[in-house]
Amino acid sequence: MSDLNTASNLExxxxxxxxxxxxxxxxxxxxxADEVKKKGALIRDYVDAINVxxxxxxxxxxxxxxxxxxxxxxGIEPVLQxxxxxxxxxxxxxxxxxxxxxxxxxxxxxxxDHQSFGDCAQGQNVHxxxxxxxxxxxxxxxxxxxxxxxxxxxxxPKIFVGAAANPFADPFEIRVPRLAKKIACGAEFIQxxxxxxxxxxxxxxxxxxxxxxxxxxxxxxxxxxxKSVGMAKYMKNRVPGMDVPDEIIKRLAGAEKxxxxxxxxxxxxxxxxxxxxxxxxxxxxxxAIEWEEKVPEIxxxxxxxxxPEV
Amino acid sequence: MRLKIPSNFRxxxxxxxxxxxxxHILRAFEKGADGVxxxxxxxGDCHFNEGNFxxxxxxxxxxxxxxxxxVGGERVKMFNLSAGEGxxxxxxxxxxxxxxxxxxxxxxxxxxxxxxxxA
Amino acid sequence: xxxxxxxxxxxxxxEVKDFNRLLILGCNECVTVCEAGGKKEVEILASALRMYFIxxxxxxxxxxxxxxxxxxxxxxxxxxxxxxDYDAIVSLACGVGVQFAAEKYLTTPLIPGVNTVxxxxxxxxxxxTERCQACGSCVLARTGGIxxxxxxxxxxxxxxxGGSTNxxxxxxxxxxxxxxxxxxxxxxxxxxxxxxxxxxxxxxxTDRAGGPRTVTREDVKI
Ligand code: SF4
Ligand code: SF4
Numbered sequence: 019m020s021d022l023n024t025a026s027n028l029e030x031x032x033x034x035x036x037x038x039x040x041x042x043x044x045x046x047x048x049x050x051a052d053e054v055k056k057k058g059a060l061i062r063d064y065v066d067a068i069n070v071x072x073x074x075x076x077x078x079x080x081x082x083x084x085x086x087x088x089x090x091x092x093g094i095e096p097v098l099q100x101x102x103x104x105x106x107x108x109x110x111x112x113x114x115x116x117x118x119x120x121x122x123x124x125x126x127x128x129x130x131d132h133q134s135f136g137d138c139a140q141g142q143n144v145h146x147x148x149x150x151x152x153x154x155x156x157x158x159x160x161x162x163x164x165x166x167x168x169x170x171x172x173x174x175p176k177i178f179v180g181a182a183a184n185p186f187a188d189p190f191e192i193r194v195p196r197l198a199k200k201i202a203c204g205a206e207f208i209q210x211x212x213x214x215x216x217x218x219x220x221x222x223x224x225x226x227x228x229x230x231x232x233x234x235x236x237x238x239x240x241x242x243x244x245k246s247v248g249m250a251k252y253m254k255n256r257v258p259g260m261d262v263p264d265e266i267i268k269r270l271a272g273a274e275k276x277x278x279x280x281x282x283x284x285x286x287x288x289x290x291x292x293x294x295x296x297x298x299x300x301x302x303x304x305x306a307i308e309w310e311e312k313v314p315e316i317x318x319x320x321x322x323x324x325x326p327e328v
Numbered sequence: 329m330r331l332k333i334p335s336n337f338r339x340x341x342x343x344x345x346x347x348x349x350x351x352h353i354l355r356a357f358e359k360g361a362d363g364v365x366x367x368x369x370x371x372g373d374c375h376f377n378e379g380n381f382x383x384x385x386x387x388x389x390x391x392x393x394x395x396x397x398x399v400g401g402e403r404v405k406m407f408n409l410s411a412g413e414g415x416x417x418x419x420x421x422x423x424x425x426x427x428x429x430x431x432x433x434x435x436x437x438x439x440x441x442x443x444x445x446x447a
Numbered sequence: 448x449x450x451x452x453x454x455x456x457x458x459x460x461x462e463v464k465d466f467n468r469l470l471i472l473g474c475n476e477c478v479t480v481c482e483a484g485g486k487k488e489v490e491i492l493a494s495a496l497r498m499y500f501i502x503x504x505x506x507x508x509x510x511x512x513x514x515x516x517x518x519x520x521x522x523x524x525x526x527x528x529x530x531x532d533y534d535a536i537v538s539l540a541c542g543v544g545v546q547f548a549a550e551k552y553l554t555t556p557l558i559p560g561v562n563t564v565x566x567x568x569x570x571x572x573x574x575x576t577e578r579c580q581a582c583g584s585c586v587l588a589r590t591g592g593i594x595x596x597x598x599x600x601x602x603x604x605x606x607x608x609g610g611s612t613n614x615x616x617x618x619x620x621x622x623x624x625x626x627x628x629x630x631x632x633x634x635x636x637x638x639x640x641x642x643x644x645x646x647x648x649x650x651x652x653t654d655r656a657g658g659p660r661t662v663t664r665e666d667v668k669i
Contacts, residue, residue: 129608132600132618143601150605151648184609192630195643199605203645211609258610258617351487354494396456397499439501
């Protein structure tokens, strides 16, 4: 895993053997780029790259690609998230080239939440490719220098390709085989779903490591600090594929009034510190949803600051 | 006391209420009936297991259609009794008679009468 | 079979109100089995429309007929001799039947009386569910006999997506996750090893995307 395939800083950090750190930023529901820039400026020094979500929960927002360009122009490295829900293979390939034209060096391939969750529940969905096939597509365009249709690409995209994994979704028995499939498709890094159940996560990564999978890809553990016990309960009961153990809820509920948010940050930091030592964990993906200002604190207290220069 | 069945009812015997279809109910209204009620065995006691459940569903479907076409779904009802409950049968008839008297004649009968008068 | 669902009577009333002589035309095939457009439903709709219009003082001539198949020239021809008796036809056949009738009787307005929903099966009394989207290039051999195209809300060919929870799809607790069903089947077949085979990018040109599809058989043409 040592040769560099792209100019990605994230790739360099991970391949140099450092613990990588990414965070995310959701584009605004409007055309004001300042919102993206502000979020970017807040966390730029504490992460190796920033994911930009693609119409998450199927809510129409500023395009991920445009928001990535804003970050890139500020000198911040973006991870372009791309879902297969809204674009067919023509549009996907075209946006990949668009991203590469701005030298956006990372991509995360996803299927995307179903449109019924968002503001266009009556819309069509596309799903011409699925997320694994999108990973294959980016790799094919990069490594073979060709379009899916077979024609040569002038200046092929140099993109470090990632995929998501959810160690907690059902059924558990295929969680590792599914990871293996994503790796076989060409996923070079993996960002996981938010982890609260450390035992289950450890079980998953152990099985993955036993199969040699953690040697073939960089697994970045997903972390989202809880703002309140209400959020924890919501995540537990309402968000598909989320595993929030009762101890977390109890601990948040037991915190003094007005201190729940701090307790949430503490839990997050403790989890990172514990997982940092775990064989197979190559980094952390900190998703502080609409709470980006807390990312520096989490990174610092977890002992992940300063970020390595590579 | 023996209850008397109101004389303005026409009884149609069927082997099981499961035999009653939506169209039978609708046809009765089309022909000018002011109300229709279906009397079946107690739920769970159907000789054919679910005849009276089917009947209830069909009565509900008919009621919905009658609402949609402006006749009024409250003109059709389903009752249940066990064999040998003659007095209860009479009581249901009186109940239905009262409902219909309160609602007045079916608009279909009125419209048909008007047409006949005009001719 | 083709699954259809009755249109609301109000919608049909609105479409037919300006015609005086109507034919309510059922079909004896799929729509009869799914209780949307067979002889019974023709009778009910005709009766309901008669009552509605009598009530409005606008009596119409409403004829009932149910053909063996509306997607078949032979049976549709049966209407030819009387076609001028109708100002419009309300067809309770699936979209195929309605169009076949429309193509045959060019000057007679055709009004669909059902919404054609999907290709499915009668899973239980009063429950019809989708099984196939006629993608034109069947993958069932590789998915344990369960179709990810029609039964997965994202038609994921390498599933399940991250939203699968307790065997249900992320869109609703009432919808089975197709990929859970596929895995259950693979397990029953002792073929879990097949799960790790990657499904290649699908050729959707045989699907809706390729335009109207046809099957031509020179060997049966005369
Ligand atoms: S794969 Fe295509 S043809 Fe086969 S069942 Fe699914 S939709 Fe129908
Ligand atoms: S939960 Fe299952 S059926 Fe629903 S979209 Fe995901 S993979 Fe498809």
